[in-house]
Amino acid sequence: MTPITPLNILNHELIGLETHVVGSRDPGHVSKKGTVVAETREMIQLDTANGEVLLSKEVCVFQITLPDGTVVQVDGNLLKGRPEDRMKKRQNRRW
Numbered sequence: 001m002t003p004i005t006p007l008n009i010l011n012h013e014l015i016g017l018e019t020h021v022v023g024s025r026d027p028g029h030v031s032k033k034g035t036v037v038a039e040t041r042e043m044i045q046l047d048t049a050n051g052e053v054l055l056s057k058e059v060c061v062f063q064i065t066l067p068d069g070t071v072v073q074v075d076g077n078l079l080k081g082r083p084e085d086r087m088k089k090r091q092n093r094r095w
Helices: 083-092
Strands: 018-024 033-039 043-048 051-056 060-065 071-075
Touching: none
Parallel strands: none
Antiparallel strands: 018 033, 018 060, 033 043, 043 051, 060 071
């Protein structure tokens, strides 16, 4: 499996990565942080210090810590879709 980098993060599953919400149209989501435990087409589920929370990808900006310690900021709109579908979409795009 290809290591996750800032350049290919959209092609990878996020489960297991540390994530911090740094912006959101829903003020209740800002500053939520924890480990991604599940990901659907529209939502990310985080295991936080206060329990698990569901976050809409569409309204959040995430700061994601990669396994090598690199921190990447990603607009949740770019994460919409299942990881396998995001990968197919990127592979079929012509640059």
